[in-house]
Amino acid sequence: MEDFDPLKPETLESPHEDYKRLRRECPVAHSDAWGGFWALTKYEDVAAAASDSETFITSVQNVVPKVAFTGRRPPLHLDPPEHTPYRRALAPLLAPKRVAGFEQVIREICNDLLDQMVAKGGGDICNEFSAPMPIRTFAHWMNLPPDQVEVLAEVGRRYNFAVQSDDERETKESSKLLYDMARALVQDRKENPLDPDIDATSSLLATRVEGEPLPDEMIVGTIRQVLVVGIIAPTVLIGSIAVHLSEHRDLQNRLREDLSLVPAAVEEFLRLYTPYRGFARTATRDICLRGREIKKDDPIALVYASANRDEEIFEKPDEFILNRRNIKDSVAFGRGVHKCPGAPLARLELIVALECLLSKTSDFEVSGPVKPTRMPEIGALSVPLKFS
Ligand code: HEM
Numbered sequence: 001m002e003d004f005d006p007l008k009p010e011t012l013e014s015p016h017e018d019y020k021r022l023r024r025e026c027p028v029a030h031s032d033a034w035g036g037f038w039a040l041t042k043y044e045d046v047a048a049a050a051s052d053s054e055t056f057i058t059s060v061q062n063v064v065p066k067v068a069f070t071g072r073r074p075p076l077h078l079d080p081p082e083h084t085p086y087r088r089a090l091a092p093l094l095a096p097k098r099v100a101g102f103e104q105v106i107r108e109i110c111n112d113l114l115d116q117m118v119a120k121g122g123g124d125i126c127n128e129f130s131a132p133m134p135i136r137t138f139a140h141w142m143n144l145p146p147d148q149v150e151v152l153a154e155v156g157r158r159y160n161f162a163v164q165s166d167d168e169r170e171t172k173e174s175s176k177l178l179y180d181m182a183r184a185l186v187q188d189r190k191e192n193p194l195d196p197d198i199d200a201t202s203s204l205l206a207t208r209v210e211g212e213p214l215p216d217e218m219i220v221g222t223i224r225q226v227l228v229v230g231i232i233a234p235t236v237l238i239g240s241i242a243v244h245l246s247e248h249r250d251l252q253n254r255l256r257e258d259l260s261l262v263p264a265a266v267e268e269f270l271r272l273y274t275p276y277r278g279f280a281r282t283a284t285r286d287i288c289l290r291g292r293e294i295k296k297d298d299p300i301a302l303v304y305a306s307a308n309r310d311e312e313i314f315e316k317p318d319e320f321i322l323n324r325r326n327i328k329d330s331v332a333f334g335r336g337v338h339k340c341p342g343a344p345l346a347r348l349e350l351i352v353a354l355e356c357l358l359s360k361t362s363d364f365e366v367s368g369p370v371k372p373t374r375m376p377e378i379g380a381l382s383v384p385l386k387f388s
Pocket of ligand 1: 050058062075076077087090094226229230231233234237275276279280304331332333334335337338339340341342343345346
């Protein structure tokens with residue numbers, strides 16, 4: 001039984017065409033790929049499943065295809081109540097007030113990377129800008145020492161491209177290096193703790209559950225999780241935005257002339273080009289959904305990218321509409337207990353990145369073949385741009 005084939009070659013828009021067909025003809029779809037999985041494509045079903053963490057758990061598999069080669073990485077790999085202390089330790093450090101303090105450093109990172117591209121009239125916006133930018137930002141957020149920032153930038157870049165190019169050996173190797181970094185960081189913070197209100201590792205180390213500290217390996221797993229969870233989505237989304245603005249020069253110019261429109265534009269880009277196509281859950285019991293029989297233990301992808309183009313929720317869903325009436329219903333950052341705690345940092349990165357790109361150029365356009373990414377992301381992995 002195969003309703004769609006996620007392994008067939010894709011373009012930037014072709015997955016959206018598939019999801020449109022599935023929403024219409026077969027909204028709870030099955031594919032035989034990667035051992036078989038279900039895909040929920042309607043907004044209502046995706047939002048309901050993401051909000052029901054008892055029936056749809058994440059501790060077995062959190063993406064399709066399953067990429068975890070190593071240990072469990074909280075908070076994404078845990079279900080409540082085990083999930084809660086990890087989430088509580090990280091969330092305040094990612095709250096809007098705390099994150100606002102990073103605006104200046106993000107601007108400096110963006111300007112530095114873009115100056116290098118401007119000097120040579122353009123380049124690959126993903127490889128040269130949107131991949132390194134979130135890694136460097138993240139390194140600051142993690143209070144990494146300066147020499148480690150460059151190490152993370154290099155290993156993070158390798159991991160990012162290995163995962164998206166389906167290079168299993170390189171994914172394993174770079175994942176191991178990220179684990180080594182996480183382990184070294186935990187050890188260092190044990191010896192030299194920082195204020196838990198400003199440092200994620202120290203906050204995890206200070207957390208107590210019924211008087212007991214969190215297990216070391218789970219803290220390492222959390223650091224390893226956050227070392228990468230926030231770096232891939234901005235990379236591919238900024239690539240998709242660059243393609244869209246090359247194809248819609250009127251919008252590119254309008255935003256450049258009035259940068260105050262950028263935050264609303266970013267929100268709509270997050271809906272239109274939702275970079276995390278979907279995260280996975282596993283059914284804890286047999287379920288009948290829209291006439292399909294989902295068995296206990298079946299993997300299920302919640303296709304956020306499809307939900308965000310559901311025509312029953314979003315009017316003219318394939319179009320970019322600035323200040324869309326119900327943009328707050330977007331599920332680009334998920335729903336329920338695993339909803340992205342990094343959304344304020346992600347939004348700030350995207351807004352500053354787009355502002356800098358627009359103000360450092362008077363025009364840009366795609367100047368070569370665009371390479372799309374693949375499951376579980378959706379968007380652009382490589383976008384050559386010509387600046388003027
Ligand atoms: C455009 C950028 C981003 C997008 C679109 C995005 C999207 C998401 C989504 C959809 C989830 C929910 C996963 C699920 O349903 O299973 C999630 C979880 C998560 N995100 Fe983000 N994210 C972004 C950036 C970030 C950043 C910058 C951080 C920084 C630390 C971050 C940290 C996390 C963490 C820790 C989780 C797991 C939360 C949990 O399990 O409780 N994300 N993200």
